[in-house]
Amino acid sequence: MTTTDDLIDEYVWNRAGEPDVEVRRLEALLARYRHRTPFVLPPDANDDEAVRREDEPGRA
Amino acid sequence: MSVDHTVEHGSIGLPALVQAARSGDRAAFGELYARFAGMVHSIALANGATADADDVVQEVFFRAFRRLKTLRSCDAFASWIAAIARNTVRDVQRQLHDRSEPAEEPAVAGSQHDELEARAALEAIRRLPKAYRETLMMRLVEGLTGPEIAERAGLSPASVRVNLHRGMKRLREQLRVKTRAR
Numbered sequence: 364m365t366t367t368d369d370l371i372d373e374y375v376w377n378r379a380g381e382p383d384v385e386v387r388r389l390e391a392l393l394a395r396y397r398h399r400t401p402f403v404l405p406p407d408a409n410d411d412e413a414v415r416r417e418d419e420p421g422r423a
Numbered sequence: 424m425s426v427d428h429t430v431e432h433g434s435i436g437l438p439a440l441v442q443a444a445r446s447g448d449r450a451a452f453g454e455l456y457a458r459f460a461g462m463v464h465s466i467a468l469a470n471g472a473t474a475d476a477d478d479v480v481q482e483v484f485f486r487a488f489r490r491l492k493t494l495r496s497c498d499a500f501a502s503w504i505a506a507i508a509r510n511t512v513r514d515v516q517r518q519l520h521d522r523s524e525p526a527e528e529p530a531v532a533g534s535q536h537d538e539l540e541a542r543a544a545l546e547a548i549r550r551l552p553k554a555y556r557e558t559l560m561m562r563l564v565e566g567l568t569g570p571e572i573a574e575r576a577g578l579s580p581a582s583v584r585v586n587l588h589r590g591m592k593r594l595r596e597q598l599r600v601k602t603r604a605r
Binding site: 372375376377378385386389390392393394395396397398400402403404 | 449453456460461464468473476477480481484485488537540541544545562563564565566568569570584587588591594595
Protein backbone atom coordinates (compact mmCIF):
# COMPACT_ATOMS: atom_id res chain seq x y z
CA MET A 364 0.00 0.00 0.00
CA THR A 365 1.35 3.44 -0.91
CA THR A 366 1.26 5.91 1.96
CA THR A 367 1.42 9.71 1.92
CA ASP A 368 4.98 9.50 3.24
CA ASP A 369 5.95 7.21 0.35
CA LEU A 370 4.58 9.75 -2.14
CA ILE A 371 6.48 12.58 -0.49
CA ASP A 372 9.63 10.50 -0.42
CA GLU A 373 9.18 9.66 -4.09
CA TYR A 374 9.08 13.35 -4.95
CA VAL A 375 12.15 14.09 -2.83
CA TRP A 376 13.87 11.08 -4.36
CA ASN A 377 13.34 11.75 -8.05
CA ARG A 378 10.68 14.43 -8.45
CA ALA A 379 8.15 11.75 -9.38
CA GLY A 380 4.69 11.39 -7.94
CA GLU A 381 2.73 13.98 -6.03
CA PRO A 382 4.81 17.17 -5.59
CA ASP A 383 5.29 18.11 -1.97
CA VAL A 384 4.38 21.78 -1.44
CA GLU A 385 7.04 22.43 1.18
CA VAL A 386 9.78 20.82 -0.92
CA ARG A 387 8.67 22.75 -4.00
CA ARG A 388 8.83 25.97 -2.00
CA LEU A 389 12.36 25.15 -0.78
CA GLU A 390 13.47 24.28 -4.33
CA ALA A 391 12.16 27.60 -5.62
CA LEU A 392 13.79 29.60 -2.82
CA LEU A 393 17.15 27.84 -2.96
CA ALA A 394 17.50 27.79 -6.76
CA ARG A 395 19.02 31.28 -6.48
CA TYR A 396 22.16 29.67 -5.01
CA ARG A 397 22.51 27.16 -7.86
CA HIS A 398 25.87 26.87 -9.61
CA ARG A 399 25.91 28.34 -13.11
CA THR A 400 29.51 29.39 -13.73
CA PRO A 401 31.51 27.82 -16.59
CA PHE A 402 34.98 26.54 -15.80
CA VAL A 403 37.84 28.66 -17.00
CA LEU A 404 41.40 27.38 -16.94
CA PRO A 405 44.08 30.04 -16.60
CA PRO A 406 45.78 30.59 -19.99
CA ASP A 407 49.09 29.20 -18.72
CA ALA A 408 47.52 26.15 -17.05
CA ASN A 409 49.59 23.09 -17.71
CA ASP A 410 49.20 20.17 -15.32
CA ASP A 411 52.82 18.95 -15.39
CA GLU A 412 54.31 22.42 -15.05
CA ALA A 413 51.91 23.36 -12.29
CA VAL A 414 52.72 20.23 -10.29
CA ARG A 415 56.44 20.93 -10.68
CA ARG A 416 55.92 24.53 -9.48
CA GLU A 417 54.00 23.25 -6.44
CA ASP A 418 56.86 20.89 -5.62
CA GLU A 419 59.40 23.71 -5.54
CA PRO A 420 60.60 24.66 -2.04
CA GLY A 421 58.73 27.60 -0.61
CA ARG A 422 55.67 27.01 -2.78
CA ALA A 423 52.32 26.28 -1.19
CA MET B 424 40.76 29.73 -21.47
CA SER B 425 37.29 28.28 -21.44
CA VAL B 426 37.08 24.50 -21.44
CA ASP B 427 34.66 22.89 -23.86
CA HIS B 428 32.81 19.76 -22.99
CA THR B 429 31.78 18.21 -26.24
CA VAL B 430 28.79 16.00 -26.85
CA GLU B 431 31.02 13.05 -27.67
CA HIS B 432 32.16 12.85 -24.02
CA GLY B 433 28.64 13.05 -22.64
CA SER B 434 27.93 9.32 -22.79
CA ILE B 435 31.34 8.06 -21.67
CA GLY B 436 31.53 6.16 -18.37
CA LEU B 437 33.31 7.88 -15.52
CA PRO B 438 36.52 5.78 -15.39
CA ALA B 439 37.10 6.22 -19.14
CA LEU B 440 36.38 9.94 -18.86
CA VAL B 441 38.84 10.35 -15.99
CA GLN B 442 41.42 8.36 -17.91
CA ALA B 443 40.96 10.60 -20.97
CA ALA B 444 41.33 13.71 -18.81
CA ARG B 445 44.48 12.26 -17.20
CA SER B 446 45.89 11.78 -20.69
CA GLY B 447 45.52 15.51 -21.35
CA ASP B 448 42.11 15.59 -23.05
CA ARG B 449 40.82 18.99 -21.92
CA ALA B 450 37.36 18.39 -23.34
CA ALA B 451 37.13 15.31 -21.13
CA PHE B 452 38.10 17.45 -18.16
CA GLY B 453 35.39 19.90 -19.17
CA GLU B 454 32.87 17.06 -19.09
CA LEU B 455 34.06 16.12 -15.59
CA TYR B 456 33.38 19.72 -14.62
CA ALA B 457 29.91 19.57 -16.17
CA ARG B 458 29.11 16.43 -14.19
CA PHE B 459 30.67 17.32 -10.84
CA ALA B 460 30.53 21.11 -10.46
CA GLY B 461 27.08 20.91 -8.86
CA MET B 462 28.27 18.41 -6.25
CA VAL B 463 31.37 20.48 -5.49
CA HIS B 464 29.25 23.64 -5.24
CA SER B 465 26.91 21.84 -2.83
CA ILE B 466 29.86 20.84 -0.65
CA ALA B 467 31.04 24.47 -0.63
CA LEU B 468 27.58 25.73 0.35
CA ALA B 469 27.12 23.00 2.96
CA ASN B 470 30.40 23.96 4.60
CA GLY B 471 29.75 27.67 4.92
CA ALA B 472 30.70 29.27 1.58
CA THR B 473 28.03 31.45 -0.02
CA ALA B 474 29.34 34.46 -1.92
CA ASP B 475 32.66 32.71 -2.49
CA ALA B 476 31.15 29.32 -3.41
CA ASP B 477 31.78 29.86 -7.13
CA ASP B 478 35.41 30.77 -6.41
CA VAL B 479 35.74 27.57 -4.36
CA VAL B 480 34.42 25.52 -7.31
CA GLN B 481 36.95 27.12 -9.68
CA GLU B 482 39.79 26.51 -7.24
CA VAL B 483 38.74 22.89 -6.64
CA PHE B 484 38.75 22.09 -10.35
CA PHE B 485 42.01 23.93 -10.92
CA ARG B 486 43.60 21.87 -8.12
CA ALA B 487 42.06 18.71 -9.57
CA PHE B 488 43.38 19.58 -13.04
CA ARG B 489 46.89 20.00 -11.68
CA ARG B 490 46.79 16.84 -9.55
CA LEU B 491 44.77 14.47 -11.73
CA LYS B 492 47.80 12.34 -12.56
CA THR B 493 48.28 11.64 -8.84
CA LEU B 494 44.83 10.01 -8.61
CA ARG B 495 45.52 6.29 -8.18
CA SER B 496 42.19 4.88 -9.29
CA CYS B 497 39.86 6.44 -11.85
CA ASP B 498 36.95 4.86 -9.97
CA ALA B 499 37.79 6.98 -6.93
CA PHE B 500 37.33 10.32 -8.73
CA ALA B 501 34.08 11.26 -6.93
CA SER B 502 35.40 10.79 -3.40
CA TRP B 503 38.75 12.33 -4.42
CA ILE B 504 37.24 15.56 -5.74
CA ALA B 505 34.83 15.72 -2.78
CA ALA B 506 37.83 15.61 -0.43
CA ILE B 507 39.55 18.38 -2.43
CA ALA B 508 36.35 20.43 -2.15
CA ARG B 509 36.15 20.06 1.65
CA ASN B 510 39.84 21.02 2.02
CA THR B 511 39.52 23.95 -0.38
CA VAL B 512 36.50 25.51 1.31
CA ARG B 513 38.36 25.24 4.62
CA ASP B 514 41.43 26.97 3.09
CA VAL B 515 39.34 29.76 1.55
CA GLN B 516 37.49 30.42 4.79
CA ARG B 517 40.75 30.44 6.76
CA GLN B 518 42.19 33.02 4.33
CA LEU B 519 39.09 35.20 4.69
CA HIS B 520 39.26 34.88 8.47
CA ASP B 521 42.97 35.78 8.52
CA ARG B 522 42.24 38.87 6.45
CA SER B 523 39.17 39.60 8.60
CA GLU B 524 37.15 39.93 5.42
CA PRO B 525 33.66 38.53 5.69
CA ALA B 526 32.55 37.24 2.29
CA GLU B 527 29.93 39.47 0.77
CA GLU B 528 26.58 37.84 0.39
CA PRO B 529 25.49 37.70 -3.25
CA ALA B 530 22.82 40.04 -4.50
CA VAL B 531 19.81 37.86 -5.11
CA ALA B 532 16.68 38.39 -7.11
CA GLY B 533 13.22 38.28 -5.61
CA SER B 534 11.44 39.92 -2.74
CA GLN B 535 13.18 40.70 0.52
CA HIS B 536 10.92 38.19 2.25
CA ASP B 537 11.94 35.44 -0.14
CA GLU B 538 15.57 36.41 0.27
CA LEU B 539 15.35 36.16 4.04
CA GLU B 540 13.49 32.88 3.80
CA ALA B 541 16.08 31.47 1.39
CA ARG B 542 18.94 32.41 3.70
CA ALA B 543 17.10 30.92 6.68
CA ALA B 544 16.64 27.66 4.74
CA LEU B 545 20.32 27.64 3.74
CA GLU B 546 21.38 28.14 7.37
CA ALA B 547 18.97 25.44 8.55
CA ILE B 548 20.51 22.93 6.12
CA ARG B 549 23.99 23.90 7.34
CA ARG B 550 23.02 23.00 10.89
CA LEU B 551 22.23 19.42 9.86
CA PRO B 552 24.80 16.59 10.12
CA LYS B 553 27.29 16.58 7.22
CA ALA B 554 25.82 13.57 5.39
CA TYR B 555 22.42 15.22 5.32
CA ARG B 556 23.47 18.76 4.52
CA GLU B 557 25.60 17.92 1.48
CA THR B 558 22.93 15.59 0.11
CA LEU B 559 20.15 18.14 0.64
CA MET B 560 22.20 20.91 -1.01
CA MET B 561 22.57 18.69 -4.09
CA ARG B 562 18.84 17.95 -4.11
CA LEU B 563 17.31 21.32 -3.17
CA VAL B 564 19.87 23.80 -4.53
CA GLU B 565 21.38 22.03 -7.54
CA GLY B 566 18.18 20.16 -8.43
CA LEU B 567 19.83 16.75 -8.73
CA THR B 568 17.63 13.69 -8.22
CA GLY B 569 18.48 10.94 -5.74
CA PRO B 570 19.89 8.60 -8.43
CA GLU B 571 22.02 11.47 -9.82
CA ILE B 572 23.33 12.27 -6.33
CA ALA B 573 24.25 8.61 -5.79
CA GLU B 574 26.12 8.52 -9.10
CA ARG B 575 27.96 11.83 -8.51
CA ALA B 576 28.87 11.16 -4.90
CA GLY B 577 29.83 7.53 -5.45
CA LEU B 578 27.30 6.41 -2.82
CA SER B 579 24.74 3.64 -2.92
CA PRO B 580 21.21 4.73 -3.92
CA ALA B 581 19.94 3.23 -0.64
CA SER B 582 22.19 5.41 1.52
CA VAL B 583 21.32 8.55 -0.48
CA ARG B 584 17.63 7.76 -0.07
CA VAL B 585 18.07 7.41 3.70
CA ASN B 586 20.05 10.68 3.86
CA LEU B 587 17.39 12.52 1.85
CA HIS B 588 14.54 11.10 3.92
CA ARG B 589 16.13 11.76 7.32
CA GLY B 590 17.63 15.07 6.24
CA MET B 591 14.28 16.37 4.96
CA LYS B 592 12.59 15.27 8.17
CA ARG B 593 15.16 17.13 10.29
CA LEU B 594 14.99 20.19 8.01
CA ARG B 595 11.18 20.37 8.24
CA GLU B 596 11.43 20.17 12.03
CA GLN B 597 14.01 22.96 12.15
CA LEU B 598 12.02 25.23 9.86
CA ARG B 599 8.82 24.64 11.88
CA VAL B 600 10.61 25.47 15.13
CA LYS B 601 11.95 28.64 13.55
CA THR B 602 8.47 29.62 12.27
CA ARG B 603 6.91 29.03 15.69
CA ALA B 604 9.63 31.13 17.35
CA ARG B 605 8.75 34.22 15.29
